[in-house]
Amino acid sequence: MLKEFFDAEQIFCYRELPVSALSLWDEKKFRRMEESIGKVESAVIFLIPYFAGQRTTSLSVYAQPRDYHLYLRELSARFADYLEKRAPHIRFCGFTDSSPIREREAALAAGLGVQGENGVVLNERYGSWFFIGEFFLTEGILPQEPVAAEACMGCGACLKACPTGAVTDPQRTRCLSLITQKKELTPEEEALLSAATCKWGCDLCQLSCPYNENAEETPIPFFREGHVRELTEDAALAPKGEFLTRAYSWRGRRVLLRNIENKKD
Numbered sequence: 001m002l003k004e005f006f007d008a009e010q011i012f013c014y015r016e017l018p019v020s021a022l023s024l025w026d027e028k029k030f031r032r033m034e035e036s037i038g039k040v041e042s043a044v045i046f047l048i049p050y051f052a053g054q055r056t057t058s059l060s061v062y063a064q065p066r067d068y069h070l071y072l073r074e075l076s077a078r079f080a081d082y083l084e085k086r087a088p089h090i091r092f093c094g095f096t097d098s099s100p101i102r103e104r105e106a107a108l109a110a111g112l113g114v115q116g117e118n119g120v121v122l123n124e125r126y127g128s129w130f131f132i133g134e135f136f137l138t139e140g141i142l143p144q145e146p147v148a149a150e151a152c153m154g155c156g157a158c159l160k161a162c163p164t165g166a167v168t169d170p171q172r173t174r175c176l177s178l179i180t181q182k183k184e185l186t187p188e189e190e191a192l193l194s195a196a197t198c199k200w201g202c203d204l205c206q207l208s209c210p211y212n213e214n215a216e217e218t219p220i221p222f223f224r225e226g227h228v229r230e231l232t233e234d235a236a237l238a239p240k241g242e243f244l245t246r247a248y249s250w251r252g253r254r255v256l257l258r259n260i261e262n263k264k265d
Contacts, residue, residue: 014046051129060201127215
């Protein structure tokens with residue numbers, strides 16, 4: 001049943017795990033979800049590829065198409081319709097990024113990739129250009145046992161590519177992606193941002209990774225359309241309806257304009 005749905009959605013990397021295999025980071029959120037849909041028995045962990053062939057160092061690849069949360073909302077609506085026809089007794093809840101579980105650990109336990117030195121999950125098919133999503137189910141369809149997590153080849157390319165040394169910092173406090181998204185910057189962070197090429201997010205460690213050299217492009221239409229290739233003042237000052245469809249909109253216009261202004265000669 002899952003194969004029929006995910007094949008139609010052109011999502012080819014997924015696996016269902018029992019709830020006992022999941023690691024919670026927000027137990028209260030998980031319990032609130034169960035109060036809403038019922039006791040969760042399993043979760044389908046899946047990868048949502050978003051790379052459409054365009055690499056850039058100024059705007060992170062994930063932020064070029066429309067906000068992936070909008071895609072998850074649309075996908076969840078289609079899954080609800082699918083379950084209504086095939087298994088109306090099953091209830092579910094979908095997440096990506098804001099999940100009550102540790103998504104990277106879940107993807108590794110599902111055997112969907114290996115752990116990269118820079119902390120991301122690497123998939124043989126899509127490299128690191130994907131979001132991790134999950135559907136929590138009140139009845140398992142075909143749950144499988146977790147697998148042992150594996151590490152990448154350890155070539156060190158991502159460590160060398162990071163200009164701030166953030167990859168080797170457990171707290172990632174010097175990560176440029178994090179810095180571009182902060183509301184207030186320290187003098188040190190301002191200097192790091194000024195010396196960098198990124199305006200929102202940073203893909204330098206991913207761009208250097210061998211797993212991404214021949215990564216497949218996404219077949220999902222949502223991520224192949226409506227791209228913003230460069231974060232400009234026009235993009236930051238876009239009409240509200242358009243602006244709110246972008247993943248970078250959550251921080252507001254002021255942070256974006258600050259980053260853009262920081263790049264002016």
